[in-house]
Every structure is written in C-alpha cells, then in structure tokens.
Amino acid sequence: MAALASHRKTRTRTRPRTKSPAVGFTTAALAGVTLLSTQSAQAEPRPSIEEVQKKVDDLYRQAGSATQQYNKAKEETSQQRREVGRILDDVAKRTESLNEARRTLGSYAAAQYRTGAVTPTAALLFADSPQAYFDQTHLMDRLSDEQRGAVADFEKQQAAAAKQRAKATESLETLTASQQSLRTSKETVQKKLAEARKLLTELTAEEKARLAELERKKAEEARRKAEERAKAEAEAKAKAEAERRAQEQAQQQESAGSGTGSGADTGTGSSTGSGTYAAKAEKVLAFARAQIGKPYVWGATGPSSFDCSGLTQAAWKAAGVELPRTTWDQVEVGTRVATADLLPGDLVFFYDDISHVGIYIGGGKMIHAPKPGTNVREESIYYMPIYGSVRPA
Known part of the structure; x- marks a missing residue:
C-alpha cells in the first residue's frame, strides 16, 4: 500500500486570482463613461x-x-x-x-x-x-x-x-x-x-426675461401696424369729409343758380343703412368697454367674466342682436368684410381654426378676451393672424 501511495501525484490547490487594483478601476471607469454617454445621448436638448x-x-x-x-x-x-x-x-x-x-x-x-x-x-x-x-x-x-x-x-x-x-x-x-x-x-x-x-x-429667471422681451417686441410690432392702420383710416375719413363738403358746396351753388333747393339732401338715402349699423355698433362698443378689466374664463358668458365668443355674443346682445355661442357659428352670421373695410362693431376672427374673435373699435384695434390669465382689454388686431371678419347686422 505504501508503494502504491508513492506513485500518486500530489494535487496542487489553486487559489482564485485576485483582480489587480488597476484593472478594477479601469473597468469601473469604462462603465461610468458608457453610462454617461448613454444618458447624454438620451437627454433631449433644451428648447430655445x-x-x-x-x-x-x-x-x-x-x-x-x-x-x-x-x-x-x-x-x-x-x-x-x-x-x-x-x-x-x-x-x-x-x-x-x-x-x-x-x-x-x-x-x-x-x-x-x-x-x-x-x-x-x-x-x-x-x-x-x-x-x-x-x-x-x-x-x-x-x-x-x-x-x-x-x-x-x-x-x-x-x-x-x-x-x-x-x-x-x-x-x-x-x-x-x-x-x-x-x-x-x-x-x-x-x-x-x-x-x-x-x-x-420650467423656465429660469433669465429665460422668462427673454420671453417677456419677445412678447414685448411682438406687441410693439402689432401696435405699429395698428398705428399705420389708424393713420390710413384718419386720412380716408378726412378725404371723405372733404369730398362731402365739396359736394355740398356744388349742390348749394347749383341750387342758388336754378332757384331751387331740391339738391340739398342728395345721397342721404344711401347712408341710412350705415347709420343704423353705426347706432347698433355704438351700443356694442359701449358694452364692450364696460367689460375691460374683467377676467378671461373659458366657457364664461358674463357678467363677471368672459371667454372671447362669450364677450362678442353679450356685446351684440346689448344692441338687440342675437349671435350664436361659438366663433365657428358667429363667423357665419352677417356679411363678410375685408380687413381694409372694417368698421367699429365688426367681428374679427383669428387663426385658421377660427378659435378666437374680437370686436373692432377702429384704428386697427379691438376689444377682446385674450386667454386664461388675462383680462378683457384693447389690443391691436395684428397681434394674431387674422382669419376674416364679419358685420353681424
């Protein structure tokens, strides 16, 4: 038994190899870099x-x-x-x-x-x-x-x-x-x-300031266009007044020469319709101005708050004209008018989806209920893209 034992090979016990500190650090570092790279790739860029x-x-x-x-x-x-x-x-x-x-x-x-x-x-x-x-x-x-x-x-x-x-x-x-x-x-x-x-x-204080500046520039551009419109309207009004006076003088001279007074009221019949509309528009604008400062609340029709179409509906109701509730229906009421032909009281609609409306007051401005967080106010009609306009009555 001893002889047999002498021929056995001695079993060598092997110890598990230990990772060297350098190798372990490199692996961890690579994993960290990979993780950061993945996170950077997944993060969305901050919008301007x-x-x-x-x-x-x-x-x-x-x-x-x-x-x-x-x-x-x-x-x-x-x-x-x-x-x-x-x-x-x-x-x-x-x-x-x-x-x-x-x-x-x-x-x-x-x-x-x-x-x-x-x-x-x-x-x-x-x-x-x-x-x-x-x-x-x-x-x-x-x-x-x-x-x-x-x-x-x-x-x-x-x-x-x-x-x-x-x-x-x-x-x-x-x-x-x-x-x-x-x-x-x-x-x-x-x-x-x-x-x-x-x-x-989510905006920082600096970003909010920059956004406010963008809004200021947008409002300033809209005001500039309204001022141009107001100047053009004033010139057109002065021209029309001058033509009217010249026509009256010509009629008076003609009347004096012929010895009759029949020409003094020429043209008054054609202004009857516009005069009726102007009277209604005056009531509409009086109502709308009285609402300035009241808050916008979506779905509201007054008297303490309004949304855009709620305000236009209530204003025209004050003039005895019943308008539908929504902008989509209000745009179908009355007569379509071009932006260049707007008169006070006309309704101006905005955006391709006709989702907003205001009441034209002249001079390129309107009274409207803008959006949540704001109040009924006067503003340029050029602040938003114009869809079209109607004259309700």
Missing part, C-alpha cells in the same frame, strides 16, 4: 426661448379651439336637456290620458257582464290590444258607435304614447353622448392649459 414661445402660443390656441368645442357641446347639452324635459312631460300627459281612456274602456267591458267584472285573462288581453279583446269576447258588436270610437281612439293614443316613449329614450341617449362630449372637451382644455403652464414654470 423662441421654440417655447411658439409652443406656448400654440397650446393656448389649441385650448381656445377646445373651448369653442366645449361651448358647442354645452349649448347642445342644454338644448337637449330642455327637449328631453319637454318630451317626458308630454309622455306623462299622454300616459295619464291613456290610463283614463283605459278606465273608460274597462267600464264598457264590465258593463257587458252580469257580474260587472273583467276576468284577469281578459284584462291581460285588453291591456295588449283593446280591439283584440273586444273581438275575442264578442263584445264589439254590442258596443255603441261612441264606444267603438273610444276603442279606436285608445289604440291611437296608445301608439302615439309608445312613439313618444321611444323618442324620449333616443333623446336621452343623445343627451348622454353630448354630456360625454362636454366632459371630453373640458378635459382637453384643462390639459392644454396645464401643458402651457408647465412650460412656463
């Missing part, structure tokens, strides 16, 4: 102030469009709620009338029996169809003409009541859909406004 301004303006415009959708859904919901109430009232009246007719027919049927009663089976048939009941019980021939007429009238009322109940069900379904649209529009407005606020709150 111009991009933030454009994004915020666009979000406010989208919120304005969603506000008009909300206004439309709210108006439809109110109308449908009134319609449903009217239909349900009608259904209740028809049901009462039907029950009264049913009681009358029941008395006719009961009178045909010595017992004076109607069996439960017959009553069930009678509830489904009076005509079938009376035919099945052989009572129809024994009824008077008046009683037969009552049976026919009952069935007519029964069909009409069923039709109204179906209409009420359909109207309730439509109302439910409008209420859902109302909730969706409200959520959309709130979401857009929240996104705009988030963008603004």
